[in-house]
Amino acid sequence: xxxxxxxxxxxxxxxxxxxxxxxxxxxxxxxxxxxxxxxxxxxxxxxxxxxxxxxxxxxxxxxxxxxxxxxxxxxxxxxxxxxxxxxxxxxxxxxxxxxxxxxxxxxxxxxxxxxxxxxxxxxxxxxxxxxxxxxxxxxxxxxxxxxxxxxxxxxxxxxxxxxxxxxxxxxxxxxxxxxxxxxxxxxxxxxxxxxxxxxxxxxxxxxxxxxxxxxxxxxxxxxxxxxxxxxxxxxxxxxxxxxxxxxxxxxxxxxxxxxxxxxxxxxxxxxxxxxxxxxxxxxxxxxxxxxxxxxxxxxxxxxxxxxxxxxxxxxxxxxxxxxxxxxxxxxxxxxxxxxxxxxxxxxxxxxxxxxxxxxxxxxxxxxxxxxxxxxxxxxxxxxxxxxxxxxxxxxxxxxxxxxxxxxxxxxxxxxxxxxxxxxxxxxxxxxxxxxxxxxxxxxxxxxxxxxxxxxxxxxxxxxxxxxxxxxxxxxxxxxxxxxxxxxxxxxxxxxxxxxxxx
Numbered sequence: 001x002x003x004x005x006x007x008x009x010x011x012x013x014x015x016x017x018x019x020x021x022x023x024x025x026x027x028x029x030x031x032x033x034x035x036x037x038x039x040x041x042x043x044x045x046x047x048x049x050x051x052x053x054x055x056x057x058x059x060x061x062x063x064x065x066x067x068x069x070x071x072x073x074x075x076x077x078x079x080x081x082x083x084x085x086x087x088x089x090x091x092x093x094x095x096x097x098x099x100x101x102x103x104x105x106x107x108x109x110x111x112x113x114x115x116x117x118x119x120x121x122x123x124x125x126x127x128x129x130x131x132x133x134x135x136x137x138x139x140x141x142x143x144x145x146x147x148x149x150x151x152x153x154x155x156x157x158x159x160x161x162x163x164x165x166x167x168x169x170x171x172x173x174x175x176x177x178x179x180x181x182x183x184x185x186x187x188x189x190x191x192x193x194x195x196x197x198x199x200x201x202x203x204x205x206x207x208x209x210x211x212x213x214x215x216x217x218x219x220x221x222x223x224x225x226x227x228x229x230x231x232x233x234x235x236x237x238x239x240x241x242x243x244x245x246x247x248x249x250x251x252x253x254x255x256x257x258x259x260x261x262x263x264x265x266x267x268x269x270x271x272x273x274x275x276x277x278x279x280x281x282x283x284x285x286x287x288x289x290x291x292x293x294x295x296x297x298x299x300x301x302x303x304x305x306x307x308x309x310x311x312x313x314x315x316x317x318x319x320x321x322x323x324x325x326x327x328x329x330x331x332x333x334x335x336x337x338x339x340x341x342x343x344x345x346x347x348x349x350x351x352x353x354x355x356x357x358x359x360x361x362x363x364x365x366x367x368x369x370x371x372x373x374x375x376x377x378x379x380x381x382x383x384x385x386x387x388x389x390x391x392x393x394x395x396x397x398x399x400x401x402x403x404x405x406x407x408x409x410x411x412x413x414x415x416x417x418x419x420x421x422x423x424x425x426x427x428x429x430x431x432x433x434x435x436x437x438x439x440x441x442x443x444x445x446x447x448x449x450x451x452x453x454x455x456x457x458x459x460x461x462x463x464x465x466x467x468x469x470x471x472x473x474x475x476x477x478x479x480x481x482x483x484x485x486x487x488x489x490x491x492x493x494x495x496x497x498x499x500x501x502x
Contacts, residue, residue: 129184212229267307
């Protein structure tokens with residue numbers, strides 16, 4: 001029934017060692033409503049959802065589902081109450097098929113024998129409803145990240161839940177896939193399903209949501225009707241102040257060429273890439289998924305071996321066959337996947353911050369120099385405004401924005417000549433974005449050359465001095481500030497000609 005209250009979370013409290021993750025938080029969801037949960041990284045959104053999902057049990061508070069009060073004791077308990085959660089981190093088994101993943105733990109069976117044909121048929125119908133023509137017998141490990149995200153959505157829908165939670169569901173989706181998702185959301189709304197929608201993409205909130213609840217520092221700030229608010233008002237509620245400027249980009253006169261690459265080849269994604277970046281320049285690299293942007297960066301940073309090509313640092317030819325050699329040549333890289341490639345999540349904030357400068361900590365001190373290490377950790381935490389109760393806090397317990405700042409700080413500790421940033425603000429809230437853009441601006445003024453790979457076109461347009469556009473492993477455009485626009489970038493990203501390429 002429309003407007004029926006499906007869910008109420010009242011006065012929820014959740015505490016972890018040294019910090020309150022949730023303090024007196026309230027939330028409400030109605031049938032047939034898309035209700036956004038908005039806040040900076042670390043605001044408590046994911047913790048609140050984990051309480052609803054039965055992953056965390058709160059110290060205080062009440063969860064009311066369809067009028068019945070109940071604290072979820074585990075995930076199965078939550079699902080039994082008609083709640084299904086699509087988490088930001090994919091929870092799929094790569095060595096199982098799409099159908100096997102969708103029905104994992106809920107296998108279709110007769111007298112103990114799993115009916116794979118039945119699962120495949122049901123999975124095919126679920127995928128078809130999402131506009132997908134996947135073979136349900138395909139192994140999930142053979143799918144792209146975006147395709148795996150759509151499988152996660154199909155898996156959640158298979159539970160036939162009344163309450164569906166989507167945590168950053170479009171982070172890995174193309175525009176076309178996002179539109180398919182939105183069509184699905186509208187169809188689910190018409191069926192009376194309530195959807196809790198978490199996203200850092202403001203434009204999505206205004207397109208798909210009915211109400212927005214804002215959280216800050218683990219506390220409830222307020223709830224507003226989406227049609228009755230503005231982007232600036234939501235940001236002010238999120239960060240507790242007006243964010244007058246998101247992008248920080250001063251004009252910097254470029255210096256000498258820091259890096260030049262010529263005809264880099266590493267098939268199938270890198271097929272003759274050439275460009276140069278000067279000191280103080282921020283050069284954006286744009287292109288569609290699979291264009292070869294990250295793969296080109298991996299070749300420069302020694303993660304992938306070049307088949308052929310040349311790399312020059314400050315005019316001198318260099319051979320880079322490993323990360324160590326890249327670091328020795330003054331190159332640092334913040335990877336796209338911070339959790340798998342940028343951090344040791346089960347270790348402390350301090351441990352992660354000093355990983356790249358261990359040689360300095362142990363220089364002349366076989367057992368390390370605790371004083372130097374402690375001063376360095378304190379300096380990085382202060383300079384990058386990393387929110388952590390203590391340097392001993394595990395990195396996995398920090399918000400995405402603070403994790404990203406750790407990765408950036410770790411690599412800046414090496415004092416690089418060239419900094420490669422691969423999707424630097426993916427999954428990062430608007431406040432942390434502004435801070436990261438501020439760091440980039442200051443580094444450019446200090447003469448650091450920056451290569452910024454990004455799928456966020458406003459980010460590319462506002463933070464770049466020039467833009468390199470890639471298509472099928474080649475650079476198809478080298479655009480100056482007055483040449484770049486979203487339309488022009490997309491034209492060359494889809495193979496529509498060459499302009500000043502190479």
